[in-house]
Amino acid sequence: MSIQQQAFGAVSSESVQFAAYPNSGILGMAFSTISVSGKPTFFENLIKEEKVVEPLFSVHLERGKEVGSEVCFGCYDQSKTTGKVYWVPLVSKTYWPLALDSMSVNGTSALADDIIAVIDTGTTLIYIPEILATKIYELIPGSKPAPEYGPAFYTFPCDGVFTISLSFGGRNFAIHSVDFNLGPIATNSLDCVGGILSLGQGFPPNLAIVGDEFLKSWYSTFDHSNGGRVGFSPSINNKR
Numbered sequence: 232m233s234i235q236q237q238a239f240g241a242v243s244s245e246s247v248q249f250a251a252y253p254n255s256g257i258l259g260m261a262f263s264t265i266s267v268s269g270k271p272t273f274f275e276n277l278i279k280e281e282k283v284v285e286p287l288f289s290v291h292l293e294r295g296k297e298v299g300s301e302v303c304f305g306c307y308d309q310s311k312t313t314g315k316v317y318w319v320p321l322v323s324k325t326y327w328p329l330a331l332d333s334m335s336v337n338g339t340s341a342l343a344d345d346i347i348a349v350i351d352t353g354t355t356l357i358y359i360p361e362i363l364a365t366k367i368y369e370l371i372p373g374s375k376p377a378p379e380y381g382p383a384f385y386t387f388p389c390d391g392v393f394t395i396s397l398s399f400g401g402r403n404f405a406i407h408s409v410d411f412n413l414g415p416i417a418t419n420s421l422d423c424v425g426g427i428l429s430l431g432q433g434f435p436p437n438l439a440i441v442g443d444e445f446l447k448s449w450y451s452t453f454d455h456s457n458g459g460r461v462g463f464s465p466s467i468n469n470k471r
Contacts, residue, residue, distance in 0.1 A: 285307075287454040311450050316452060318400070318461070322347055336395055345437050347437055353442070354443065357406075360437065383428040383431050384428060447468055
């Protein structure tokens with residue numbers, strides 16, 4: 232795909248964090264309303280120049296593999312999903328923010344008071360307000376704060392069996408236990424680190440960021456039309 236006159240930022244130096252990454256750059260897929268330059272994004276230009284069939288893109292993230300993930304520009308890859316799409320309207324055309332109704336553990340809900348969850352493929356884990364994180368881990372037997380890893384971390388018994396779900400648009404979307412479990416805190420330890428972290432200080436109190444830990448279970452479609460919306464359908468990962 233090619234477009235005319237795309238604005239982009241050239242990097243003259245990078246932090247140690249980014250220098251360790253294998254990628255050569257970052258392709259932002261949010262809306263130009265939050266662009267520092269105020270210029271149209273790459274995907275907005277694809278839409279403007281009619282280079283895509285539909286004004287949407289879809290993302291499949293592989294689980295436990297270095298290859299196989301994909302972005303489908305202007306399309307929806309039915310081979311990557313096993314069910315229907317459930318659409319959730321955007322709160323605003325900025326990032327990809329959705330109203331988070333609640334979170335639950337084994338069906339017991341921890342209400343989310345006016346929390347806005349940004350769906351972000353560039354984030355690995357799930358970050359939620361501290362008060363909600365406390366409620367969630369209170370519902371997981373044997374869990375406890377793990378300040379040795381940082382104020383945002385919790386541990387839980389590695390052999391624990393439970394289902395964590397996020398509710399959007401009145402529907403529950405479960406997280407696969409493999410993605411929530413970040414592994415034991417030490418070799419042969421019976422305690423594992425949980426993949427839901429507190430955002431802590433410095434962030435809006437009603438902000439959550441929902442990343443790959445959730446999206447590996449749900450094929451996600453980001454639609455610029457219909458007022459802006461995100462669609463979730465079951466990923467083929469869940470059948471493996």
